[in-house]
Amino acid sequence: MSRKKITLNINNKLYEMEIAPNRILADLLREDLGLTGTKKSCEIGVCGSCTVLLDGAAVNSCLILAVDCEGKKITTIEGVSQNEKLDRLQESFVDTGAVQCGFCTPGMILSAKALLTVNPKPTEFEIRKAIAGNLCRCTGYAKIVEAIKSASG
């Protein structure tokens, strides 16, 4: 299997790497770069815990080959806070009590971030539709929806 030389832009930092073409983006983030904020759970694109932003759009990093990400901007949960200061959405998740076990939280926040970037004042329906691809097995979603709502506008 011929390896490929690529440059990836992750959280505004450029990484030059030589990788196998079958390297999955989620594995590259977690194992090669130690960015373990991106979680892996189902690994078949159902649970959304591996959600990252690719050019601002939420995607499942478990179903993307890392070689296909060259020239794109990848944002992981580690890139959401700026200069050690939490993003408004992160603050809101903490303040609202939207985090229980926390496993779905990075994916939830990135899906919510993508939503609020294009739709700063979403309705509850729009919020629920935007996080339909992120499973939470603790909260019943009420606090998560509340947290996204209070971070909007």
Next chain:
Amino acid sequence: MINFEYLEPKTLKEAVDYLKEYGEDAKIKASGVSLLLLLKQGFFTPKYLVNILKIEGLDYIKKDENGNLLIGALTRHCEIEQSDLINKEFYVLAEMESDLGSVQIRNRGTIGGCICHGDPLIDPPSVLVALDGRAKVIGPNGYREILFSDFFIGYYETALMPDEILTEIIIPKIPVNAGCAYIKHTMRKAMDKPFVGVTAYLEVDKESKTCKDVRIILGAISPRPVRAFDAEKLLTGKKLTPEIIKEIFSGYELPEMEFSYDIRCPDEYKKWTTPVIMKRAVSLAFDRAVK
């Protein structure tokens, strides 16, 4: 994860040449959201993966001079969902896309990759068949077109030959006196594959408002989309009212078919629910046609 050589053609000709050279050992990959599922689990082990994402000019939504819709094979689900042209003139496609998978899947997956994958439990086939669409494909001998009614063959099998690539989806113009609707039945409220997805296409007579051209396609329920000819016959020539629709579909028995294997849903349940979904899709399509 299996090992493979990653080939990255820049043109369709180069891609077809790879397929011709490597035959069954090669497999086309678009975004990979469907294909990677099979590769990760080792169900499928191609030696060569031909990545077509770097081929330019396969991502578009436009109309031809006759008002037919043309969608490039690498157009992402979210682009179809959000397209003004589609929401206005081919809204049933947007209606189907708005509930396909999750936001994450729609942001990444392409319509071409989705349908060429050939999983029966997906949303697009019944809509593409009901709209009388065609697939434009390229192979070693140039382009050919395949009607979507002939395209979907069975589990992970389509009419594409191993050395052919889908390039475009063609949907004929929908007349103003036609209405369409796509309604699916799922286990979860969101982010779920359909047990059954019904597309109804009804063209009504402008004066008498009776149904004259009817297509009712049942998707997902069988390994290939099933056309409900008998239901179409019962609807044709009638000016529909809620009572008439109820009468047609209460006691309606599905045409003989092979049911898809679906661990979530026994066949008996499909037989029981599908006429209800058909009734709803027909009502909605008729309302839209006469509006």
